[in-house]
Amino acid sequence: MTRDLDTALLRTFVAAAETASMTAAANAVHRTQGAVSQQIRRLEELLDCKLFVRDRRGLMLTDAGERLLEKARQLLAINDEIWVAMTSRDLTGRIRLGVPYDLVITHLPPVLKAFANSYPQVEVLLFCATSPQLADALRDGRIDLALIEQPVGPASGECLSVEPLVWVTARGGEIYRKRPLPISLVCESCAFRPSIFARLREHGLEWRALFENGNIGATLATVKFDLAITAMLATTVPPDLDILPPGSGLPELPSFAINLHLRPLGANAIAQALIGQLRGVFRRQPRDDAEQSGYRSIGFGK
Secondary structure (H helix, E strand, O other), rough: OOOOOOHHHHHHHHHHHHHHOHHHHHHHHHHHHHHHHHHHHHHHHHHHOEEEEEEEEEEEEEEHHHHHHHHHHHHHHHHHHHHHHHOOOOOEEHHHHHHEHHHHHHHHHHHHHHHHHOOEEEEEEEEEOOHHHHHHHHHOOOOOOEEEEEEEOOOOOEEEEEEEEEEEEEEOOOOHHOOOOEEOOOOOOOOOHHHHHHHHHOOOOOOOEOOOOHHHHEEEEEEEEOOOEEEEEEHOOOOOEEEEHHHHEEOOOOOEEEEEEEEEOOOOHHHHHHHHHHHHHHHHHOOOOOOOOOOOEEEOOO
16 A cells, blocks of 8 residues: 655654754754654654664664665655745746855855756855854845854754864874964854863863954965864865864864754745755765765874
8 A cells, every 4th residue: 555754754854863863853843842752753653663762972863764864865855856846936036145154165066056057047145254143144134044053952043964063284284282272263253163262271271363364265274284273064174184083182072053044034935945955965965974074084193
């Protein structure tokens, strides 16, 4: 007998799998934590299998959950493509998208290319800034939607991804051993700055801000030439830089969520179409796999 899967249940399942948290999943699908737990139980009953187990790190997929995850992503992507294609044809106009500096090069190109191919009459205006600045621009109505990097936890936006924040250094660099520790960040409003300095204080490490002028290219140059280290999301680290592994003498940094936020008036047809492209790209981004995520940790001498 043919049975139909409820895409709402699958969307909640994927959110829980990608965030490893019922709380974060509830935020992503705009439901209560209780409703999310109920939807997961309902899906497990329909498929007659256990999809998650809990450990100290949060939710972990079972073997059945792992098998379902990729299929669920594919089905949701097709569902979203059909919805956009049938409801947003012949779109014209423009949309203002806010993106943090570090995501522009790494995550945005496939989104903009796919969107331009699908909606050639829509103009995308990019607004690049730090996450706090993007949040202000969204509230002021200067942009229509934004990707905002925030500490993992309850937030008003939709969680697209959870990424580890890592220490980044030059290839073969030694500056991370220096004290006070020279740190290069894009600017004072960097979303990572409070967490970085809090962890250093907790571990009694002295530091000095070497560079903060709002230019990510110059920031990366100070790291490349071993003048300072910086901190970045693991999937945004350039290939000519390295990630400091545990044992480097620096504290472990927290993970950050990449959340999608909309202006208070909500999303029109153009925004919905762009949101669909953004969701698709982040769902295809590898998770929880150091090699796939681009980890290139340096080794320490014997």
